[in-house]
Amino acid sequence: MKALRAVFAATTALCAATAANATDLEVTHWWTSGGEAAAVAEFAKAFDATGNKWVDGAIAGSGGTARPIMISRITGGDPMGATQFNHGRQAEELVEAGLMRDLTDIAEEGNWKEVIHPSSLLDSCTLDGRIYCVPVNIHSQQWLWLNNKVFEDNGLAVPTNWDEYAAAAPKLQEAGIVPLAMGQQPWQTTLAFQVLLTALAGPEAYTKIFGEKDAELAGSEEMAKVFQAAATARDMSKDSNVQGWNDATTMVITGKAAGQIMGDWAQGEFQVANQVAGEDYTCLPGLGVNEVIMTGGDAFYFPKVDDPAITEAQGELAKVMLSPEAQVAFNLKKGSLPVRGDVDLAAANDCMKKGLDILAKGNVIQSPDQLMSADSLTQVNDLFVEFFNNPSMTAEDAQSMFASIVGNAD
Known part of the structure; x- marks a missing residue:
């Protein structure tokens, strides 16, 4: 009985100590769709298993909506415990201002340079040789998603490339089906253009334009076909009247x-949706x-705070996010690829x-955020919002304006 009481006392003491050391950590992000929420829950579960508590700070909308709010809180002296950005140059000014925590020691302890692949992901978290963020996935925007049944029901073969897809559009429109679903968030039109550019002009052309700021190439005859394809995409999506990207995905899933x-x-x-x-x-x-x-994707930064308990919890979360188990669980539900090259994805x-x-x-290829400043990308976004919403703007006019933006980009 004494032994049993001793075990009980020790267990109680351990629980008390764990409870005392448990820290609430607010994590802000813009993952609010069904698939995103299921994925982020895996990170929260893994972090809570350390004895700390993930306090979810989801901000509805897109990154373009969430980032200004996040930045305002950090610069205004009300930092969260951790926050999502896309790895690249989005948080560059915050790092330069000394507002973000240096994670180099944690990265060295976890051998991040050896396990993170490709290396450009960690390079995007690095400034002046120091590491400031945790890349958690590889997201690529270079995809076309098709509802097989829609094509089959309309006597069409499921397309295998862009030309076949564009050729099927008139028959789909006659059947009352929107050929190309596209939401109205500004970044979606730019994404479509960048995918068309990479596919039709090639990866090298994309890198020269966004990375080397090659305005001559941006205005060339070679690029004219990309802008003509963008005009075709504009016509294909003209009856898509949804806002969010996930609402557009739902249109595809439901056959609209x-x-x-x-x-x-x-x-x-x-x-x-069990598809x-x-x-x-x-x-x-x-x-x-x-x-x-x-090789774009998401990363987490940790604002500097004066609270040692939060600082410790930040370090725990950084380690958890790159653990093999969390990498697999999160990315399988997110649809992205893991940043670790040593995990089992059977x-x-x-x-x-x-x-x-x-x-x-x-x-x-690298993401635009890794190649061009946020200000320049905003100008690109604005151009393609106007282009996709204004049928009177010609492909030639859009190309001329794009070349000018590229020539003045940083």
Whole structure:
């Protein structure tokens, strides 16, 4: 009995100590769709298992809506414990202002340089040789998602590339189906253009324009075909009257639309709807023309705070997010690829396997956030919002304005 009481006392003391050391950590992000919520819950579960508590700070809308709120809180002296950004240059000024925590020691302890692949992901978290963020996934926007049944029901073969897809549009429109679902959030039109550029002009042209700021190439005859394709996409999406990207994905899932140009995060919505890759829907990387993976994605930064308990909890979360178990659980539900090259993804579906194969071949390009400043990308966004919403703007006019933006970009 004494021994039993001793064990009980020790257990009680351990629980008390754990409770005393438990820390609430507010984590802000913009993952609010069904698939995104299921994925982020995996991070929260893994963090809570450390004895701390994930306090969810989801901000409805897109990154464009959430980022100004996050930045305002950090610069205004009301920082959260951790916050999502896309890895790249979005948080550059916050890091330079000394507002973000240096994670170099944690990265060295966890051998991040050895396990994170490709290395450009960690490079995007690095400034002056110091590491300031945790890349958690590889998201590529270079995908076309198609509802197989829509094509089959209308006597059409499921397209294998952009040209076949565009050729099917008139018959789909006659049947009352929106050929191309597209939401009205500003970044969606830019995403569609960037995917068309990479697929039709090629990865090298994309990198020269966004990375090397090659205005001559941006205004060239070679690029004219991309702007003509963008005009075709504008016509294909003219009856798509939804706002959110996930609402557009739902149009494809329910058969109201035939397809969507969207990043691999759309896959999470198909999974939540119990759709099977390769059976219910088809995914075409690089629009079936140039199969590449864009090594963009999401990363978490940790604002500097004066509270030692929060600082400790931040370190725990950084480690958890890169743990093999959390990487697999999160990315399988998010539709993205893991940043660790040493994890088992036997459960990957058909589309994820395509992505992994492309990544293994080294067919990768960097995301726009890694190549061009946020201010310049905003100008690009504004141009394509106007282009997709104003049918009177010609492809030639849009190309001329785009070339000017590229020539003055930083």
